[in-house]
Amino acid sequence: MMRTPDQPLSYGLAAPRNGTRSLLSGLQAHIIKWLLFDSRPITKDNKSGVPPETYLRPSEDRQEEALWRACSEVLWRCAGGFNHQTSSEPLAKVALPSENVYVQHNSRYYQDGVTEKLHIFELKSLEDLQIFLKQYLYLFQSQECPGAMLVLYSLMLTRGCENIKKDLDGKLTHLVSSHVEGSLNVITLLLTGRATPYLHNGILYVGDEDHYAMPQYGVLSRSPVGLLVWYGGEENSKINVNKQYPGSRLKTPALPIWITSCSGHYGVLFNTNRELLRNYHAERRFDIHYYTCGGCHVLLNVDTRAHDDTTAAMRTDDITATPLEKLILTKWQDAKITWTGPGPNFNESSK
Secondary structure, three states: OEOOOOOOOOOOEOOOOOOOHHHHHHHHHHHHHHHHHHOOOOOOOOOOOOOHHHHHOOOHHHHHHHHHHHHHHHHHHHOOOOOOOOOOOOOEEEEEEOOOOOOOOEOOEOOOOOHHHEEEEEEOOHHHHHHHHHHOHHHHHOOOOOHHHHHHHHHHHHHOHHHHHHHHOOOOOOOOOOOOOOOHHHHHHHHHOOOOOOOOEOEEEEEEOOEEEEEEEOEOOOOOOEEEEEOOOHHHHHHOOHHHOOOHHHHOOOOOEEEEEEOOEEEEEEOOOOOOOOOOOOOOEEEEEEEOOOOEEEEEEEEHHHHHOOOOOOOOOOOOOOHHHHHHHOOOOOOEEEEEEEEEEEOOOOO
């Protein structure tokens, strides 16, 4: 569900804290991408008479368009539609509820009231996919329908179950984890079209004297939307291995939007300046928004000039730094971070 239109947080999805949070945070990042950048006209000087914050207060019509465009983009990416190096024709699959029961209850399958009634539609072009999702968007938004589950099933079917097993590379036997807010593999599926457990750039060959070097397929191209991860306390130290930290293709995306995983809590960081990551001067000092689907919104100022003053530099192990600040420092090391404006704004109202 989207929040109340024409309000300060009307760009945001509203959802409880559960296993869908990682999936919805990925969609949220793409909703912001369309509202802030894809739907705004590009001028020669990259300036507009309309303040960028205006685009973050969409009307109900723009909210719906942002939602079906975001769903179309991630599905088409899973179909390989944005990969011009593949020879196969892209094919997106969308799962929608029906009245018919296609799978009977048996010893191998326990009916859940949704899965056995899904009808699968196939779309062969991005335009057809957009038209289809626009027409049936109400099913994803309805409180009576499990919209997040429909999106997840559509992503899985589009990518293909066998391909997802290959993506996981034997490291995991499941795509959806038992973590409270969901899995990072769902995020990589949205961002790259592949459910890879590896966040490094490109392909790494890993082996030792007793085993042949085997390829680990990470992020194969620069992502339009990025990912930042901070694992947190000692309880997570066992999983803090180098291959699980984002490489530059995720840390420096095409646009200044990042899905964040901060001690297992998912959110979105974003800046309204399209040129932030392309202009050294713009990146010296800037504001950055942080939003979660639970309704938390904060505004921070990041000053990367702080590294010139060693006494003012903040380290990632600074005990006074909050987890969110430590996550931001994984991208802008030694930056000075200031919380600006009012405190965290928790807004639970929705359409």
